[in-house]
Amino acid sequence: xRPAFVLLGAALLAACDSGTEVTxxxxxxxxxxxxxxxxxxxxxxRGTSAYLAAVAPPGPEVTPELIRRGQERFLxxxxxxxxxxxxxxxxxxxxxxxxxxxYHQERIQALSPAQIVTVITLGKGMMFSYADRVSPEDRWAxxxxxxxxQASGPASAAGQRPVP
Amino acid sequence: xxxxxxxxxxxxxxxxxxxxxFSVVGAGVLGxxxxxADATWNVGKPADQPVPFRHDLHAGSLGIDCRYCxxxxxxAADAGMPSAQTCMTCHSQVWVGASVLEPVxxxxxLGQPLTWTSVHRLPDFAYFNHAAHVTNGVxxxxxxxxxxxxxxxxxxxxxxxxxxxxxxxxxxxxxxPREAVFVxxxxxxxxxxxxxxxxxxxxxxRRLTSCNTCHR
Numbered sequence: 093x094r095p096a097f098v099l100l101g102a103a104l105l106a107a108c109d110s111g112t113e114v115t116x117x118x119x120x121x122x123x124x125x126x127x128x129x130x131x132x133x134x135x136x137x138r139g140t141s142a143y144l145a146a147v148a149p150p151g152p153e154v155t156p157e158l159i160r161r162g163q164e165r166f167l168x169x170x171x172x173x174x175x176x177x178x179x180x181x182x183x184x185x186x187x188x189x190x191x192x193x194x195y196h197q198e199r200i201q202a203l204s205p206a207q208i209v210t211v212i213t214l215g216k217g218m219m220f221s222y223a224d225r226v227s228p229e230d231r232w233a234x235x236x237x238x239x240x241x242q243a244s245g246p247a248s249a250a251g252q253r254p255v256p
Numbered sequence: 257x258x259x260x261x262x263x264x265x266x267x268x269x270x271x272x273x274x275x276x277x278f279s280v281v282g283a284g285v286l287g288x289x290x291x292x293a294d295a296t297w298n299v300g301k302p303a304d305q306p307v308p309f310r311h312d313l314h315a316g317s318l319g320i321d322c323r324y325c326x327x328x329x330x331x332a333a334d335a336g337m338p339s340a341q342t343c344m345t346c347h348s349q350v351w352v353g354a355s356v357l358e359p360v361x362x363x364x365x366l367g368q369p370l371t372w373t374s375v376h377r378l379p380d381f382a383y384f385n386h387a388a389h390v391t392n393g394v395x396x397x398x399x400x401x402x403x404x405x406x407x408x409x410x411x412x413x414x415x416x417x418x419x420x421x422x423x424x425x426x427x428x429x430x431x432x433p434r435e436a437v438f439v440x441x442x443x444x445x446x447x448x449x450x451x452x453x454x455x456x457x458x459x460x461x462r463r464l465t466s467c468n469t470c471h472r
Contacts, residue, residue, distance in 0.1 A: 130367070168321035168438075172346075183318045188350045220345040225327040 146228035147213060149206040154236050162237030165230045169222060170238075178241050190218055195238060196246040208235035297416060302408035303373040306359045309409070315440070316404035322396050322438050329396075333385040337372055340364035375409050376400070382417075383472050393431035394423075397440050404440045424464040428457040 131137075152158060167176065175181040178195030185191045193200055203211075212231045215221040226234065261269075290296055314320050323329060328336035340363035347357055363370045376399075378384055390396070396403065401412030413419055423430050428449055436442045463469065 168323045172318065172320050172324065183320075184346055184350070187318070189346060190349060218349060220341060220348070224339065224341065225324070227331075 143228060147209060147231065149209075151205065151209065151232035151235070152229060158233045159237055159240060161230065162233030162235070162240075165226065165234050166237050166241075169226055170234065173219075177246055178238065179246055192217075192219065194246065195242050201242050205232065205235035205239055208238055294414065297411070297414035298375075299411045299414055302410050303375050305373055305409075306370055308356055311403045311406045311409055322403075329386045329390050331387050333383075333387065335386045337370075340370060375411055376415060378415065381471055383470050390437055393434065393437060394427075395432045395437045395439070395442065397442065398423075398430055398432075402440055420470065421465060424469075425461050426457070427461065427464065428454045431457075 170178075171182055172184045173180070173182045173189060173192055174195065175185070180192045180194045195201070209228075209231045211219070212226055212234060213221060213223050222231075294300065314325075315322065325338035325342055326335040327338075327342075328334060340360050343357075343360045344364045347360060351357055359370055362368070389399075399413055399415070403409065431449060431453070432439075432442060433449075
């Protein structure tokens with residue numbers, strides 16, 4: 093009789109949860125935050141060749157749609173410092189960020205779209221890299237929009253936010 | 257045989273029965289009110305954050321676009337939280353010595369992510385995709401309220417299933433044109449949508465209210 097009790101007890105206990113599984117009290121909706129582990133040397137991330145092809149000149153064909161997208165991205169990502177017209181007078185500059193050079197200087201006007209894409213990808217001077225925030229297609233769109241902004245001059249209304 | 261209960265005792269029982277009925281109904285009403293109360297859903301309650309980030313300053317007075325920090329909102333389920341590099345894009349030059357930004361600087365230096373506390377956390381059984389909403393005309397403001405006026409980030413909506421369904425049953429009045437999705441304080445809601453879009457959503461509400469649209 094006693095072994096039967098022991099067996100039954102053991103079977104019941106086997107169903108118990110160990111209670112050691114730790115569930116984080118706080119988690120974001122979908123992202124599990126893990127400590128950053130640097131990739132071993134020589135590792136190539138997936139999609140590298142597609143990425144390199146996307147940033148390589150000559151880039152996508154210039155269409156009104158691309159320019160429109162470029163304007164939208166420019167106002168979201170660039171205008172905080174560079175200002176809506178590229179004059180280097182964005183709202184962040186008014187809070188103490190060193191003013192970036194105006195797009196309408198001769199030196200900056202001489203830049204090709206490919207060079208602008210490189211600046212967005214790698215950063216320059218005090219400007220950080222925007223590679224993690226702006227996709228390669230959008231970098232080309234921004235670059236072509238900046239060229240258009242330069243062509244239309246510093247006082248143009250091109251940089252106004254499209255009013256819905 | 258003598259009476260077991262006196263006349264007063266049976267009166268007391270009558271009162272007790274009535275009181276029990278009242279309390280059952282009262283408990284039901286209270287439970288209903290509690291489950292619907294904003295406080296139950298943590299509406300308006302700020303969470304403890306590692307850095308006292310102010311949306312009213314960044315999105316409000318500086319007018320920085322939502323996507324500058326929540327950059328995957330148009331292409332992923334998660335809107336994306338800014339990396340320390342995103343913060344340091346400006347804060348490598350602005351507010352350099354501020355002690356409140358120490359967690360950001362150490363996160364940037366050590367490559368360890370900041371642990372923000374989610375204010376709008378959904379349960380695991382609910383699937384939500386930011387990109388699907390944002391690219392189809394549901395604005396940030398529609399669910400998150402006037403974030404550009406918040407000193408501390410709080411929920412302004414319950415995010416309950418009933419609240420989701422309110423919109424999924426009839427989305428058209430809540431939608432905006434593409435250009436207005438990231439705009440705060442946009443007024444004319446819905447009525448100016450083209451008729452074919454309104455017709456599409458009248459038909460689509462059947463799919464949008466299907467269980468496995470959100471519970472998959």
